[in-house]
Amino acid sequence: xKNSAKAALLxxxxxxxxxxxxxxxxxxxxxxxxxEIKEDGTINxxxxxxxxxxxxxxxxxxxxxYDVYFGNQLAKDLGVDLNYVSTEAANRxxxxxxxxxxxILANFTVTPERAEQVDFALPYMNVALGVVSPExxxxxxxxxxxxxxxxxxxxxxxxxxxxxxxxxEIKLQKYDTYAEAKTAFENGSGVAWANDNTEVIAFAAENxxxxxxxxxxxxxxxxxxxxxxxxDTLLSAINDEIVSLGKDNFFxxxxxxxxxxxxxKDYEDTLVVEGGQIAEASTEAExxxxxxxx
Amino acid sequence: MQSxxxxxxxxxxxxxxxxxxxxxxxxxxxxxxxxSIALGLVAGVLMTSKNIVLKAVFRVYLEIVRIMPQMVLLxxxxxxxxxxxxxxxxxxxxxIIVFVFWGVAEMGDLVRGALISIPKIQYESAEALGLSKxxxxxxxxxxxxxxxxxxxxxxxxxxxxKTTSLVLMIGIVEVLxxxxxxxxxxRTTSPNAAFGVFLVVFLLYFLICWPISRxxxxxxxxxxx
Amino acid sequence: MKEYLPLYRDALFLxxxxxxxxxxxxxxxxxxxxLILHFRIFVLKQITSFYIELFRNTPLLxxxxxxxxxxxxxxxxxxxxxxxxxxxxxxxxxxxxxxxRSGLENxxxxxxxxxxxxxxxRxxxxxxxxxxxxxxxxxPGLVANVIFLLKETSVFSTVSLMDLMxxxxxxxxxxxRTVESLTLLVVFYLIxxxxxxxxxxxxxxxxxxxxxxx
Numbered sequence: 247x248k249n250s251a252k253a254a255l256l257x258x259x260x261x262x263x264x265x266x267x268x269x270x271x272x273x274x275x276x277x278x279x280x281x282e283i284k285e286d287g288t289i290n291x292x293x294x295x296x297x298x299x300x301x302x303x304x305x306x307x308x309x310x311x312y313d314v315y316f317g318n319q320l321a322k323d324l325g326v327d328l329n330y331v332s333t334e335a336a337n338r339x340x341x342x343x344x345x346x347x348x349x350i351l352a353n354f355t356v357t358p359e360r361a362e363q364v365d366f367a368l369p370y371m372n373v374a375l376g377v378v379s380p381e382x383x384x385x386x387x388x389x390x391x392x393x394x395x396x397x398x399x400x401x402x403x404x405x406x407x408x409x410x411x412x413x414x415e416i417k418l419q420k421y422d423t424y425a426e427a428k429t430a431f432e433n434g435s436g437v438a439w440a441n442d443n444t445e446v447i448a449f450a451a452e453n454x455x456x457x458x459x460x461x462x463x464x465x466x467x468x469x470x471x472x473x474x475x476x477x478d479t480l481l482s483a484i485n486d487e488i489v490s491l492g493k494d495n496f497f498x499x500x501x502x503x504x505x506x507x508x509x510x511k512d513y514e515d516t517l518v519v520e521g522g523q524i525a526e527a528s529t530e531a532e533x534x535x536x537x538x539x540x
Numbered sequence: 541m542q543s544x545x546x547x548x549x550x551x552x553x554x555x556x557x558x559x560x561x562x563x564x565x566x567x568x569x570x571x572x573x574x575x576s577i578a579l580g581l582v583a584g585v586l587m588t589s590k591n592i593v594l595k596a597v598f599r600v601y602l603e604i605v606r607i608m609p610q611m612v613l614l615x616x617x618x619x620x621x622x623x624x625x626x627x628x629x630x631x632x633x634x635x636i637i638v639f640v641f642w643g644v645a646e647m648g649d650l651v652r653g654a655l656i657s658i659p660k661i662q663y664e665s666a667e668a669l670g671l672s673k674x675x676x677x678x679x680x681x682x683x684x685x686x687x688x689x690x691x692x693x694x695x696x697x698x699x700x701x702k703t704t705s706l707v708l709m710i711g712i713v714e715v716l717x718x719x720x721x722x723x724x725x726x727r728t729t730s731p732n733a734a735f736g737v738f739l740v741v742f743l744l745y746f747l748i749c750w751p752i753s754r755x756x757x758x759x760x761x762x763x764x765x
Numbered sequence: 766m767k768e769y770l771p772l773y774r775d776a777l778f779l780x781x782x783x784x785x786x787x788x789x790x791x792x793x794x795x796x797x798x799x800l801i802l803h804f805r806i807f808v809l810k811q812i813t814s815f816y817i818e819l820f821r822n823t824p825l826l827x828x829x830x831x832x833x834x835x836x837x838x839x840x841x842x843x844x845x846x847x848x849x850x851x852x853x854x855x856x857x858x859x860x861x862x863x864x865x866r867s868g869l870e871n872x873x874x875x876x877x878x879x880x881x882x883x884x885x886x887r888x889x890x891x892x893x894x895x896x897x898x899x900x901x902x903x904x905p906g907l908v909a910n911v912i913f914l915l916k917e918t919s920v921f922s923t924v925s926l927m928d929l930m931x932x933x934x935x936x937x938x939x940x941x942r943t944v945e946s947l948t949l950l951v952v953f954y955l956i957x958x959x960x961x962x963x964x965x966x967x968x969x970x971x972x973x974x975x976x977x978x979x
Contacts, residue, residue, distance in 0.1 A: 262948060276622065289775060295713065296724040301723040305552025329709050336934040339941035340615070341711075344622035350944070359940045401931070401936035410939065419925045421844075423722050425734040426834065426923065433837040435845075435925075452728070508728060606912055609930065609959045611917060612947050619943070646901045689862035702824040716826070735835065 276345035277474035280483050283348055287465040288327040291317045292347040295332035299508045300353045313351040313399040320487055335402025339363050342474045355404045366476050369468035370497055370521025373404045377444030377460035378450050383440045386459040391416050399435035399508045400427045405440040408464050444509045444517060490520020542632045545733030548726045554728045561715035562744050568635050569700035576643025577693050583644050584651020591703050605645035613638045618710040639700055650692050687763045694756035698749040715741060766945045769936055776932040782917045783846055787853025794854060795861025797834050809891060820859035826920040828852050831926040845924040858913045864910055868903030901972040908965030912958055929953050
């Protein structure tokens with residue numbers, strides 16, 4: 247029995263060394279500069295392969311979606327071939343930290359914690375949150391959620407991060423995928439479902455019996471491309487790209503090509519961030535807000 | 541009742557992609573098992589050694605394989621080696637390394653068990669006949685061991701195939717991931733597609749694993765020493 | 766990193782609780798199955814074989830999906846915890862049955878014959894002669910199964926159960942601290958599995974009385 251304990255203790259040491267060793271960095275930089283990417287001829291972009299309509303794979307096996315549409319343009323304008331890597335919410339940061347991809351375009355919400363580990367470029371999308379609930383038991387304010395009630399969220403989404411941070415007393419029921427969350431919600435496992443407000447509004451529109459009790463939660467977050475920390479050449483290239491594409495209203499076109507069918511025209515102006523500039527959208531005119539350059 | 545959504549599998553190349561993902565899982569498992577058998581034989585022989593250091597090393601090794609979650613091992617091999625050494629091991633290679641790490645431990649343990657259970661008289665007879673130690677192993681012991689191993693290693697294949705779904709965490713698109721891609725791509729047009737797709741995935745796993753385990757059972761009966 | 770500890774601790778308790786409940790269920794199911802197979806009970810034998818083959822050759826994740834998301838569509842609502850236990854029990858039962866069966870097969874025929882010649886009935890033979898030996902020779906396989914099942918809990922995220930793996934993935938997804946989260950994951954898996962492994966080795970050694978001849 248003593249041998250087992252000794253063995254396992256040694257094993258723990260080895261294992262922890264392996265995991266902790268990951269904190270050590272190789273001497274050379276891990277990322278590829280813009281020139282290195284151009285020389286290699288292919289850019290590695292991490293996207294979601296199962297989060298329609300932002301990053302998904304269509305029936306022909308091609309990547310598509312709001313994020314992917316931009317990725318295609320970026321590669322084209324940089325003059326390189328594309329290699330899309332299927333990423334998960336849990337490995338987006340790691341892919342950049344190890345340089346296994348050059349850019350993450352996986353609907354990555356900008357947060358201070360993440361900004362410590364990766365470099366965000368200019369944003370290309372706004373995120374606002376909403377909460378949908380059954381018509382006969384609508385939730386119009388978070389206070390209505392009892393201590394035994396559970397709110398359904400999808401793991402890795404902005405809604406989850408927001409609620410964990412701002413309303414930690416609310417019990418969350420977390421699912422890996424949209425399909426699971428939706429089925430669970432329809433089965434009545436939770437009192438409400440918190441997600442992007444465009445999502446919940448689209449859901450309520452398609453499924454009778456549900457109402458969006460809270461159409462807007464918290465302040466706006468943004469979604470931006472991310473590169474490995476310190477990869478300044480690529481970062482400025484992406485920022486320049488976003489600014490120049492803004493002049494052609496590229497992201498509006500992106501929305502129309504990829505998101506219009508799911509969300510309708512109403513949200514185009516609030517969701518899209520053109521040229522990296524977050525505008526305070528009012529019903530009539532857009533007022534310029536300070537550019538968020540990282 | 542809404543359709544199960546199996547129709548989404550007939551769109552475009554969806555079903556083919558699913559099969560492609562299955563092939564990825566099977567391929568990784570097959571390569572890993574074959575390497576595991578080869579290296580496992582060596583490891584098993586080594587494990588029977590009386591050398592204290594060797595015994596300790598192998599004990600630690602077996603415990604690591606038993607206790608460490610495989611996802612962590614995948615991360616260490618795929619991402620960790622990049623961080624520490626700057627190596628760029630490809631995703632599929634990383635998966636195979638981790639699975640072989642697992643497989644060799646199991647195979648080695650089985651080999652050791654089989655070697656120990658071979659009656660001592662075999663060793664003595666071989667010695668009496670003038671065979672050297674390595675000749676004994678090569679011509680007398682190992683063939684019997686391999687016979688005992690094959691059914692058990694085939695059992696390992698099916699367990700590996702079922703575990704390959706983990707490799708989606710390092711970017712490998714295998715059958716479960718393809719299934720999820722198909723489901724999510726059609727989430728508005730076919731809301732219940734999840735059931736249909738998972739049903740097909742379920743059947744695919746069964747259709748691949750069941751014949752393999754039947755074959756192992758058949759071999760086991762045939763070669764019952 | 767310290768803020769994560771309570772989350773991991775809760776996850777550990779949840780994983781262990783549902784894990785062990787599932788393992789217990791698996792033991793029971795496995796024993797029942799092997800009894801059915803051994804005594805060749807008509808019709809039940811076929812069903813049992815089918816069940817074992819089905820659950821051994823398909824992944825737990827898909828099994829859980831159908832139990833948790835499918836049953837409500839048929840009108841049967843089931844809590845995540847119950848679903849986790851059920852899924853683990855059904856999968857584990859199939860594996861346990863196989864382990865018991867091979868333990869049973871290792872018993873030389875002579876044991877059955879001797880007991881019969883001593884005038885013992887089939888039931889008596891089974892209860893006093895065969896079963897103790899079968900259990901003893903199955904122990905290594907059983908220990909391996911227990912550890913395997915505890916690790917299989919990592920797919921509980923499908924049914925929204927915050928087990929250790931889901932906790933780690935969730936934290937990494939939100940905050941990005943991969944190394945810290947994974948280190949804690951390894952530590953907690955060790956806390957959960959090491960005692961089992963040590964205890965298992967101990968039990969294995971103590972129950973080796975079924976081995977003779979070599």
